[in-house]
Amino acid sequence: MVNFGVEFVPKDVYWRTVYYAIQAEKGGFDNLWITDHFINRSVYVTLTLILNYTERIKVGTGVTNPFLISPLATASNIASLNEVAPGRVVCGIGAGDLTTLEQAGVQVTKPLSAMREAVQMINALLKGEGLQNFEGTVFKVKSARLAFKVRNPIPIYIGAQGAKMLKLAGEMGDGVLINASNPADIKEAVELVKEGASSAGRSMDKIDVAAYTAFSIHENEEKAFKAAMPVVAFIVAGAPDPVLEKHQINLEAAKKIKDALVKGDFPTAFSAVTREMADAFSLYGTPAQCIEKISQILKAGVTQFVVGSPIGSNVRKAIDLVVKEVIPHFR
């Protein structure tokens, strides 16, 4: 049986995000992910509060990154969070959002090595092994160990989109958060995860394969599409040309969106999003349409479906639709 996850961006006051988290738990979601951007509310403050107001749902960073936050700090944060609700915490980590990192003046070098080393470092600290004279190509640690014990294993999920990162996730991750929404892209990604797992002699049974989608649901399909447009605009603007070409998206149209976003002209950027773009980079529609698209995604071997931002024009009502009409279809 597939698990359902939900992602929230803590851009609003904490009590609203916690409200939605409680709603998601009551509705039968299994996992909850909170994004980690320095421009928003702290992921760890948000997760701590969510753990205090929920009983069952598993929570994690979705995702943190090793460039802005040292993997040592991440290990400490995750281990501390785990003390609030042992066994309900996971660590999601990815190479990070290039635009946000550039804004912060953080140089992203050797993302693949950085991720490999970060996962090694976090694992070593969480398992109580510590690090002695760790000599990575990106990170070097003389000596590091948590001063407290982590009493249960904490799974590490690797956020991935590119081929090499997907293989790395298969090789090292307890889970993978596939950053895609289109069934064909997800199918391709799962194959790469399998390759990575196979190269490391690992069974796919040990890896939670999550499709981390840009999701929008509404009883009215047009409204679902419109709610997805802002998120799709940012994805299109950040996508390299080969990715756009693969989805037969007009490069000129994509450039128009990027230029408008750079100028801060959001209405122009958002209104230039086409159906083709939304189909390529999001999963949107009525409950029946969403069920059909999710069914296709699950055939690829996905074990967790993540309802990601924007979820819908009205988040409470959108979660309610997923809970009442989508999840029961798969259970």
Add this chain to the structure above:
Amino acid sequence: MSSVDLSEVVAKIPRSIRSNLSTQLVDILLNAKGGDKLSSSLAKSFLYLWQKDRLAEDEGMDVLLKAALSLDAEATLKQLSESNLSEVADAIQKLSKKG
């Protein structure tokens, strides 16, 4: 307005419409501008009562009304009127004037 006064107002809300009304008040809370203006104690009570499924009970309605009024009084009073609770809306307005 005092808690005692508002409790008397809450008692006037028929149980049969509380479930729908609580959802509508929640929507006002979730969509109002200036969510950071909600007091910390009200926010915590709201989340606690939501977690325990008690928003439609007396205590829940009391907290929801206080919270919704503090974030968007106009929308809250309008919602009460639309829910055929003009008497409740009037009572709240009188309490507000009383301070």
